[in-house]
Amino acid sequence: MRSDGTAVIGSLMSRVSDQTIHFLVNEVGLEAVVAPQTGNPVPPRLTSTLAISGTVAGNIALTAERRTVSEILQRILGDSLAPEEVAPMLEDTLCEVLNVIVGNTSRTLDEDGVRIRIEPPAPVCPVLVWNLAHSEPLKGHRRVIQTNRGSVVIDYWKDSDSQEKDTKWHV
Amino acid sequence: MARVMIVDDTTLARRIMRNTLVSAGHEVVAEANSGETALDAYSTHKPDVVTMDVTMSGIDGIEASRRILAAHSDARVIMVTSLAREAIVQESLRSGVAAFVIKPFKPHQLLSAVDRVLV
Numbered sequence: 001m002r003s004d005g006t007a008v009i010g011s012l013m014s015r016v017s018d019q020t021i022h023f024l025v026n027e028v029g030l031e032a033v034v035a036p037q038t039g040n041p042v043p044p045r046l047t048s049t050l051a052i053s054g055t056v057a058g059n060i061a062l063t064a065e066r067r068t069v070s071e072i073l074q075r076i077l078g079d080s081l082a083p084e085e086v087a088p089m090l091e092d093t094l095c096e097v098l099n100v101i102v103g104n105t106s107r108t109l110d111e112d113g114v115r116i117r118i119e120p121p122a123p124v125c126p127v128l129v130w131n132l133a134h135s136e137p138l139k140g141h142r143r144v145i146q147t148n149r150g151s152v153v154i155d156y157w158k159d160s161d162s163q164e165k166d167t168k169w170h171v
Numbered sequence: 172m173a174r175v176m177i178v179d180d181t182t183l184a185r186r187i188m189r190n191t192l193v194s195a196g197h198e199v200v201a202e203a204n205s206g207e208t209a210l211d212a213y214s215t216h217k218p219d220v221v222t223m224d225v226t227m228s229g230i231d232g233i234e235a236s237r238r239i240l241a242a243h244s245d246a247r248v249i250m251v252t253s254l255a256r257e258a259i260v261q262e263s264l265r266s267g268v269a270a271f272v273i274k275p276f277k278p279h280q281l282l283s284a285v286d287r288v289l290v
Binding site: 023027073076077080089092093095096099100101102103104106107110115118119120 | 180181182183184186187190226227228252253254255256257258273274275
């Protein structure tokens with residue numbers, strides 16, 4: 001596979017989408033399916049992003065409605081979570097969810113010889129990613145997942161800092 | 172029961188692990204949100220077991236484990252990460268990590284890893 005080809009990015013996005021659905025269904029207990037790309041999360045929403053490098057490089061962002069992230073957090077922590085703890089933990093929760101999803105994705109890609117290194121995730125302004133993801137070169141690098149508690153969007157884009165390396169893997 | 176230090180850069184992950192460990196009777200003696208703070212916290216608290224994330228800003232979990240083990244050869248570190256690729260597993264084992272738990276984990280997976288490294 002070419003390192004900069006749409007096939008690699010398509011495979012990456014399909015696997016991130018599969019891992020997201022797997023996580024939401026099996027770890028959180030939500031209903032989740034791939035949706036048409038019209039099911040965008042409505043504000044107020046949150047976005048976390050992380051950079052990847054290796055065979056394929058770029059940025060992956062996860063955007064969800066606040067109520068969706070709140071539902072994920074409360075289902076994971078259950079009764080141990082006090083109501084006043086929810087809001088301060090929402091950005092952190094989306095970062096951890098993205099980290100787990102992309103980490104698990106990297107393992108499945110590794111089996112196919114596609115190696116990616118993952119940087120720590122960070123919360124970002126949803127509008128920033130929204131504008132990037134709607135720019136012309138990025139069409140097709142989006143997956144929308146509909147849950148019974150709102151939609152979740154995965155975006156991939158490449159910027160000038162993104163560097164592919166097909167060299168020997170370094171941790 | 173073990174005295175455990177949790178190292179992870181997200182509050183959610185630390186909270187999940189704390190809940191799991193405490194519910195099984197273990198004591199969480201310290202939490203650290205970075206590799207740097209983990210080094211100091213280890214020296215202060217001398218836990219029986221460390222659970223260590225890999226992907227963190229600054230010193231990552233593999234390097235933090237390497238430094239802890241270099242300074243404390245009896246340290247027992249469990250890597251808890253979603254990044255369980257072969258290369259990372261091998262690198263972690265070379266650094267002296269005693270066990271690996273893949274996120275997201277079931278409670279028994281973390282608890283059995285703690286039991287294993289305490290033997």
